[in-house]
Amino acid sequence: MAVPFHPPVKRSVEIAGHKTSISLEPVFWDMLRARASAEGIPINALVARIDAARIEADTPPGLAGAIRVWLVSA
Structure with a gap:
């Protein structure tokens, strides 16, 4: 079995008409x-839905971190 570790990969996404880049490991993509x-x-x-929830947090994490946490806890 291949080791699942890989450096983050940067990709562009659009949230509410605004383009931004997110770096996530391939397994998260x-x-x-x-x-x-x-x-x-x-x-x-x-991503926009996760971002909206993230912004409502008392201490909002970065978007990439929010995506990772959302994926493993949802």
């Missing part, structure tokens, strides 16, 4: 893609 597909929505829409 795969998980994000799978969740978006399962919900029948684009990755950008799922």
Whole structure:
């Protein structure tokens, strides 16, 4: 079995008409893609939803961290 460790990969996403780059390890990109597909929505829409929830936190984490936590706890 291959070791799952890999450096983060930077990709552009669009949130509310604003483009931003997010760096995530490939396993998280795969998980994000799978969740978006399962919900029948684009990755950008799922990231926007996670971002909206993140902003409401008392101490908002960075977007990449919020995505990682959301993926492993949802």
